[in-house]
Amino acid sequence: MGVTIAFWILAVVGVLAALGVVFLRNVFRAALSLILCFLMVAGLYITLSADFLAAVQILIYVGAISVLIILAIMMTREVQRGSPPNKLQIPAFIVALLFLEVLVLTLINTPWQIAGTPPVSPTTASLATKLFGEGGFILPVEIAAVLLLSAILGAIVLAREK
Amino acid sequence: MTLSLEHYLVLSAVMFSIGLYGALAKRNAVIILMCIELMLNAVNITLVAFSRYVVPALLTGQIFAIFVIVVAAAEVAVGLAIILAIYRGLEDIDVTKINLMKW
Numbered sequence: 001m002g003v004t005i006a007f008w009i010l011a012v013v014g015v016l017a018a019l020g021v022v023f024l025r026n027v028f029r030a031a032l033s034l035i036l037c038f039l040m041v042a043g044l045y046i047t048l049s050a051d052f053l054a055a056v057q058i059l060i061y062v063g064a065i066s067v068l069i070i071l072a073i074m075m076t077r078e079v080q081r082g083s084p085p086n087k088l089q090i091p092a093f094i095v096a097l098l099f100l101e102v103l104v105l106t107l108i109n110t111p112w113q114i115a116g117t118p119p120v121s122p123t124t125a126s127l128a129t130k131l132f133g134e135g136g137f138i139l140p141v142e143i144a145a146v147l148l149l150s151a152i153l154g155a156i157v158l159a160r161e162k
Numbered sequence: 163m164t165l166s167l168e169h170y171l172v173l174s175a176v177m178f179s180i181g182l183y184g185a186l187a188k189r190n191a192v193i194i195l196m197c198i199e200l201m202l203n204a205v206n207i208t209l210v211a212f213s214r215y216v217v218p219a220l221l222t223g224q225i226f227a228i229f230v231i232v233v234a235a236a237e238v239a240v241g242l243a244i245i246l247a248i249y250r251g252l253e254d255i256d257v258t259k260i261n262l263m264k265w
Contacts, residue, residue, distance in 0.1 A: 092186035151236035
């Protein structure tokens with residue numbers, strides 16, 4: 001019962017924060033709204049008993065990515081000018097609405113195969129075994145390391161003063 | 163009323179559509195990048211929900227979500243660096259005016 005109440009609070013606040021990202025005029029407030037949305041998603045991970053992912057969400061999204069976004073807003077001085085929509089506002093709204101409708105109809109009418117077993121808890125040890133253990137995901141982990149290194153180098157090269 | 167898989171799927175569909183609208187209808191490049199982050203978060207909710215309800219013992223969805231987070235972090239770093247480089251050259255990040263490579 002408590003999880004259900006928590007889910008509804010997190011869901012409503014999360015969707016309202018997501019709407020704030022799109023509809024707030026002030027870019028800085030939109031960024032703060034995005035941070036709130038990230039926090040609500042972390043709470044949703046906890047209701048799904050994904051404790052490690054909730055911690056990762058707070059560390060990476062709330063801690064790192066939001067700082068990067070706010071830094072970019074500050075450096076581009078776009079706060080006063082706001083975030084005006086472009087010419088495609090109404091077609092984009094219709095496309096998003098149609099997409100949502102099709103998606104929700106498909107999701108509700110599909111008979112998902114729900115497993116009755118309780119989830120693993122806590123997940124950190126099992127995730128580590130999956131990622132680094134025998135027959136696990138060790139190759140993607142190495143590729144992710146290379147990807148992050150190249151992204152860091154690319155960001156430095158692109159943002160550096162000539 | 164207990165929670166089911168559909169609750170999480172519909173919630174993430176709503177968040178994804180909000181992000182889609184923002185990514186299509188905004189002029190500010192930083193806002194577009196923020197909306198893409200929103201869409202990636204919605205996809206992560208879907209992956210974790212499937213992992214919780216369909217294969218609770220395997221955790222595969224959570225591992226996919228970790229890799230999505232890695233790629234999103236790399237994407238936002240490179241994307242914001244590109245935006246800063248464009249701003250330095252054009253003094254503007256309005257995506258409707260960045261049409262130098264359009265013929």
